[in-house]
Amino acid sequence: MRESIIMKIHYGTALGAVALVAVHILMRLSQNFSDSLSYKNVLVNYHLLPYALMLEVILVLLSVHGFNGLRVILLELKQGRSYERAINYGSIAAMAVLIAYGSRTILMAGMGVS
Amino acid sequence: MATVEVPKEEKDAHAASAPQQSEPKTITLRIARINPSEQHEPKFEEFKIPVQKWTTVLEAILFVKQNLDHSVAVRYSCRQASCGSCGMKINGKPRLACYTKISELDSPVITVEPMNNFPIIRDLAVDFKQMFATHKRMKPFVINEESEVKPGTKEFVQKPEDLEKFLQFSYCIKCGLCNSACPTMSTDKSFIGPQGLAQAYRYTADNRDKGKNERLKIVDESHGIWRCHFAGSCSYVCPKGVDPAMAIQLLRGYLLGFGK
Ligand code: SF4
Numbered sequence: 521m522r523e524s525i526i527m528k529i530h531y532g533t534a535l536g537a538v539a540l541v542a543v544h545i546l547m548r549l550s551q552n553f554s555d556s557l558s559y560k561n562v563l564v565n566y567h568l569l570p571y572a573l574m575l576e577v578i579l580v581l582l583s584v585h586g587f588n589g590l591r592v593i594l595l596e597l598k599q600g601r602s603y604e605r606a607i608n609y610g611s612i613a614a615m616a617v618l619i620a621y622g623s624r625t626i627l628m629a630g631m632g633v634s
Numbered sequence: 635m636a637t638v639e640v641p642k643e644e645k646d647a648h649a650a651s652a653p654q655q656s657e658p659k660t661i662t663l664r665i666a667r668i669n670p671s672e673q674h675e676p677k678f679e680e681f682k683i684p685v686q687k688w689t690t691v692l693e694a695i696l697f698v699k700q701n702l703d704h705s706v707a708v709r710y711s712c713r714q715a716s717c718g719s720c721g722m723k724i725n726g727k728p729r730l731a732c733y734t735k736i737s738e739l740d741s742p743v744i745t746v747e748p749m750n751n752f753p754i755i756r757d758l759a760v761d762f763k764q765m766f767a768t769h770k771r772m773k774p775f776v777i778n779e780e781s782e783v784k785p786g787t788k789e790f791v792q793k794p795e796d797l798e799k800f801l802q803f804s805y806c807i808k809c810g811l812c813n814s815a816c817p818t819m820s821t822d823k824s825f826i827g828p829q830g831l832a833q834a835y836r837y838t839a840d841n842r843d844k845g846k847n848e849r850l851k852i853v854d855e856s857h858g859i860w861r862c863h864f865a866g867s868c869s870y871v872c873p874k875g876v877d878p879a880m881a882i883q884l885l886r887g888y889l890l891g892f893g894k
């Protein structure tokens with residue numbers, strides 16, 4: 521994939537994440553902040569489908585943005601064809617693993633499995 | 635023989651208005667000496683140099699070569715900030731030695747070192763091979779099939795506002811100071827660098843040029859334009875008033891679909 525496309529995704533995911541994380545933080549402020557973090561209230565978030573979907577989207581946006589950022593840092597740190605290939609595939613794999621693990625958590629909590 | 639006596643008041647007035655002969659000052663010039671085939675770290679040698687207020691760093695180095703140690707390696711040619719040969723780190727900042735006066739540094743000790751981010755040949759002379767190769771890779775010429783020199787063709791029209799878009803970038807003398815100051819270049823040896831990217835912009839922004847897609851493809855790689863962090867050090871050190879950091883952002887704009 522061309523670097524400009526990757527970077528457009530990078531900037532897009534950053535903007536999306538900032539907007540949705542802002543919503544997420546504002547939701548904490550809709551009630552007493554410490555209450556919003558109580559076990560019961562956290563679970564309520566997962567049971568509410570639109571909110572659970574928003575958490576899933578945040579997870580994808582942050583994983584893509586974060587691991588691409590890490591890829592860029594590592595590419596600047598050291599160069600070499602096999603090293604770069606390892607970094608590129610490694611970051612895609614790490615992205616996929618994190619999204620899969622996070623989605624599993626969202627799904628299980630949503631279904632009431634703890 | 636008749637002599638004309640200058641009246642005393644006139645004599646005094648002349649003496650007062652005559653330019654003052656400034657006393658040469660003495661400064662210490664510390665020169666980094668390194669031969670990469672024998673050592674990894676430079677040794678510094680100190681020389682006491684008489685300087686006038688107009689003495690440049692290059693002149694001070696040449697004074698050392700002429701009178702104290704002829705083995706100091708330094709590259710220079712035009713002595714007037716035109717050829718781009720004499721870039722070096724002067725008191726920690728990349729500058730042209732022929733364009734930097736000792737007096738403007740305001741320090742009794744002047745330290746000269748080879749530029750960062752370039753392989754060292756010896757002492758103050760660095761290797762420009764990679765920078766020139768990168769410059770060439772950017773296709774630094776107007777790409778246009780309709781040559782203006784063929785019979786029957788007219789010269790290309792270029793309005794002042796067209797020229798304005800790239801004029802400052804055409805002042806680049808390929809001295810490499812910007813590459814030397816660039817923090818990305820210090821870790822990413824494959825990075826195109828501000829010099830090459832500014833030149834890619836210079837030709838892409840030229841209204842006579844039709845090579846936009848070719849050049850954008852070259853800079854749009856994993857060690858290309860996106861690795862710039864916009865530190866701006868390149869523009870800060872450029873002796874010719876080129877703003878490579880801005881060229882990079884404008885070129886990015888083309889890649890993101892704005893402009894041209
Ligand atoms: S942009 Fe400025 S600092 Fe960089 S090579 Fe050209 S003249 Fe030198």
Ligand code: FES
Binds near residue numbers: 709714733
């Ligand atoms: S000697 Fe030519 S730029 Fe300094």
